[in-house]
Amino acid sequence: MEKRVTFRGWLLPILLIAPQVIISAVFFFYPAGQAIWQSLFIPDPFGLSSQFVGFGNFEFLLSDKFYRKSFLTxxxxxxxVTLCSMIPALFLAVIADRLIKGSGVYRTMLIWPYAVAPAVAGVLWLFMFNTRVGVVSWYLGQLGYDWNHVLNGGEAMGLVVVASxxxxxxxxxxxxxxxLQSVPRSVIEAAAIDGAHFWRRFFGIxxxxxxxxxxxxxxxxVVYAFFETFGVIHTITAGGPQQSTTILVYKVFSDGFVGQDLGSSSAQSVILLVVVGLLTVIQFKYVEKRVHY
Amino acid sequence: MAQQHGMVEKRGLGIWMTHAFMILGVLVIFFPIWLAFVASTVTQPEIVKPPMPLWPGDQFWENYSRALFSGVNVPVATMLFNSLVMAIGIAVGKIIISLLSAFAIVYFRFPGRQTFFWMIFITLMLPVEVRIVPTFEVVAGFGMLNSYYGLIFPLIASATATFLFRQFFLTIPDELAEAARVDGARPMRFFWDIVVPMSRTNIAALFVILFIYGWNQYLWPLLITTDPEMNTIVMGIKQMFPSGDDVAEWPVIMATSILAMIPPVIVVVSMQKLFVRGLVDSEK
Known part of the structure; x- marks a missing residue:
């Protein structure tokens, strides 16, 4: 869609669009280009020079068992994360949808956690399951279950999943x-008249x-779980134990900043770029015509 | 509404069951926040000897004033201020540059328009997480480490906001622009007198979403603020945990966690309608 009526001139629009274009160029395109460029080199340990290795970093990564494991993780x-956030949400929404009065109050209460930063959520859940002072881990202990996400990779994964x-x-x-609110009542009523009970109506209509x-x-x-859960993982497990919660984004950070392995970190960034690209395409291609509010 | 529901709405026992489920759900979801609040009102010994109480104690002022005015590495008040500057800077900055660029794209035909449009579109695919090392180097090169500029600028370009405004501008009737042109009004006058006032609701809805986005940033402030004086509250909490075997000061840390969630929660709850609208709009 385009406007029929437009203003004349080319200098003004260029000036108007300039701030966004400049910021995108400096902080988005140049760094992304750098990431691609650096992914083709291996810097020497002192960072004085670097050697061109082509796709060497990628070949190394794809044969690296830790990197493959990170993909799986x-x-x-x-x-x-997707299942644990969508199923309870759908359940609550179905219940709230049945209420005429009071759903507004519940809604207000339920949107709180959205405002809580992932990193803060991480601290809250860490506090509940802390091996020394956590309330939940203490009660689990009373029930005979010895919770220790610091040593047990499965428990660590469970905790970061729930916190995320x-x-x-x-x-x-x-x-x-x-x-749910936009589903026409008449359709549901019609089904009810035909004798369809609640679950039948739910799954059928x-x-x-x-x-x-x-x-x-x-x-x-999925996009959220990939890219926005860094705070949760950094506060709760820092990727451990034995890298059992090191997701791809966390690995870019730990190899690049902690391990100072720039070539590998850049190659990982490039792989992530491809992943985001694919997810964005999926989002636009299949999700465009989705809802009718 | 009531009549419309009539047939399928449960009454009596059913409605109570529904409320009971809902309350149970809310309690479970709320429990982590409640526990953090309780921990922020009791003493350290009460926490380190589990199980800690589940009902608030009497140390509220004690713990909160200690957090706010002395903190662990830096007073939490300082971190709150930094977060506020960052969140407002990002929200306002994104809105301004997006309004301007969307106006240029919709109301002008100029060389390179398509190219610029695609360039903005592609930034959608470049979240900060995938370009951390090089972006850090750029910011360091500008000498913007430990500065508000460094916290704000790299996160300020937003394709989402630009698209949202573009979408909205396209719905503004052509007659308005026509009339402005006939009257000989300059484009910027049209922008200020017509376009911006008409976009008020969109701007407000977007502000809510972007404020929370900015406030909740973690990775970026973690990388570029090495000086505790520049820490934001969301990333600063983790820094309050001692390295090694020392015991964390839980009451102060939990008071800080509560302080960290208060501003975004207030924004979301008090502007609920705008927030829901902004959420739905910005994901379109």
Missing amino acids: TAIFSIL AWGRISYNFLFFFAA VLPLITPTAFFLLVVN
Whole structure:
């Protein structure tokens, strides 16, 4: 879509668009270009010179068992975060949708966690499951379960998943709730008259109608799990134990900043660029015509 | 509404069950925040000897004033101020540059328009997480480490906001621009007198979303603020944990966590309608 009526001149629009273009160029394109360029080199240990290695860094990465493991970790993590945030959200939204009065109050309460930063959420959950002072871990101990996410990789993964999914429940709830509210009542009533009970109506009518929203949320939550959960992992596990919670984004950080391995970190950035690119394309291609609010 | 629901709405026991489920859900979701609040009102010994109490104690002022005015590395008041500058800087900055660039794209035909449009679009695919090392080097090169500029500028270009405004500008009736042109009004006059006032609601909705985005940043401030005086509150909490075997000062840390979530929670809850709208708009 284009405007029919436009203003004349070319200097003014260039000046108007300049701030955004300059900032994008300096802080987005140049660094991204640098990442691609650096991914083709291996710097010497003193950072004085670097040697061109072509796709050497990539070949090394793809054969590196830690990197492959990080891919797998990221996949498991993203799937779990998505499931743990979407299912409870849908459940709550379905219940809230049945209420005529009071759903506003519940909604207000439920959006709180969205405002809590992932890193702060990490601290809250760490506090509950802290091996020394955590309330939940203490009660688990009373029940005979010895919780220790510092040593146990599976428990560490469980904790970062729950802490990451927690704030997203609010977000998903809002979208599911809006979608459910827009399902025409007449359709549901008609089914009810035909004698379809609640679950029958839910799976037969409501769920298909909100599928576009669910699919949209699926993509958005995967993107979130990939790129926005750094704070949770950094505060709770710092990628451990034995790299069992080192997702790809965390590895770029730990190899680049902590390990100072610039070539490898840049190559990882480039791989992530491809991943974001794919996810963005999916988002635009399939999610465009999704909801009818 | 009531009549419309009539047929499928449960009554009696059913409605109570529904409320009970909802309350249970809210309690579970809320529990981590409640626990943090309780921990921020009790003494350190009460926490380190588990199980800690589940009901607030009487150390509220004690812990909060200690956090705010002395903190662990730096007073939390300083970190709150830094976060506020960063969040408002990012939100306002993004809105301004996006309004301007969307106006240019929608209301003008100029050489390179398509190229610039795609250039802005592609920034969607470059989250800070995938370009951390080189972006850090750029910011260091400008001498912007430990500065508000360094905190704000690299996060300020937003394709999302530009698209949102572009989308909205396209719905402004052509007659308005036509009339402005006939009257001989300059484009910037049209921008200030018509476009900006008409975009008020969009601007407000976007502000809510962007404020929270800026406030909740973690990785970027972690990289570029090595000076505790420049720490933001969200990244500063982690810095309050001792390295090694010392015991963390839990009441102060938890008071800081509560302080860190208060501004975004106030913004979200008090501007709920705008927030939901901004959320739905910005994801379109």
